[in-house]
Each structure stands twice: as structure tokens, then as C-alpha cells.
Amino acid sequence: MPKLRIKGTPAPIIEIDTQINIDVxxxxxxxxxxxxxxxxxxxxxxxxxxxxxFKLGNxxxxxxxxxxxxxxxxxxxxxxxxxxxVVEPPVAVLSGIIDFMEIGTTENITVSECDSYxx
Numbered sequence: 001m002p003k004l005r006i007k008g009t010p011a012p013i014i015e016i017d018t019q020i021n022i023d024v025x026x027x028x029x030x031x032x033x034x035x036x037x038x039x040x041x042x043x044x045x046x047x048x049x050x051x052x053x054f055k056l057g058n059x060x061x062x063x064x065x066x067x068x069x070x071x072x073x074x075x076x077x078x079x080x081x082x083x084x085x086v087v088e089p090p091v092a093v094l095s096g097i098i099d100f101m102e103i104g105t106t107e108n109i110t111v112s113e114c115d116s117y118x119x
Contacts, residue, residue, distance in 0.1 A: 003027060003078065004070045010084040016061055018086075025051035028072040035067045058086040 008022040024032050029050040034043055036056070045052035058064060067081045096109045 009082045013085050015089045020056045023053045030073045032070045061086045
């Protein structure tokens with residue numbers, strides 16, 4: 001069986017429109033393709049020296065499954081499957097903002113719906 005070595009698989013949760021760069025290699029790898037969500041959308045990965053690379057980007061949110069399949073010169077195949085969830089990036093909510101302030105005064109602004117922020 002051809003042993004696939006895959007680098008760059010997505011984290012379990014990524015933000016929408018994050019581009020994923022995946023590298024595939026393997027001993028005696030003769031052909032390789034991937035399928036997103038098990039559909040018929042198999043795409044051949046161009047190989048050079050038993051290795052290839054491809055990019056994925058999700059423009060929709062949800063759960064996704066990527067299957068990478070490699071075949072060697074003996075027509076033996078092996079699959080690697082990965083799952084991840086694509087989410088919208090968090091949007092910070094500001095409250096307590098006013099249009100004008102007198103010099104020397106302070107106002108309290110509240111930041112919510114985010115893990116961290118800078119000002």
C-alpha cells in the first residue's frame with residue numbers, strides 16, 4: 001500500500017475564506033486526487049518526484065470532509081480523511097460610543113463578542 005504523507009491539513013475549526021495549502025507525498029506514489037465532501041468532485045493533483053500540492057478555500061460555513069487518495073504503480077490505493085468546521089469570524093460589538101467629548105472627560109466603552117481587542 002502506498003503510504004501518504006500529508007502536510008497542511010486544516011485545523012478542526014477555521015474561519016471562512018481561509019486558504020489551506022496541502023502537500024502530499026509518498027513512496028512510489030503514481031497518482032493522487034482529492035474529494036471534498038465525498039462528491040464526484042475528484043481533482044487530480046499534479047505530481048513530481050512522488051509529491052504534489054493543492055489549495056482549498058471555503059467560501060461557505062459548515063462542516064467539511066476532505067479525502068485524499070493516493071495510488072502506486074501496483075494500483076494499490078490508500079485514503080486519508082480529514083474533517084473540519086468553517087465558521088464566520090467573530091465581529092466585535094462596541095457600546096457606549098458617543099460622537100463628541102469635551103476635553104479632559106472620559107467615557108466607558110464596552111467591547112463584547114470577541115476574545116481580545118486592541119485600541
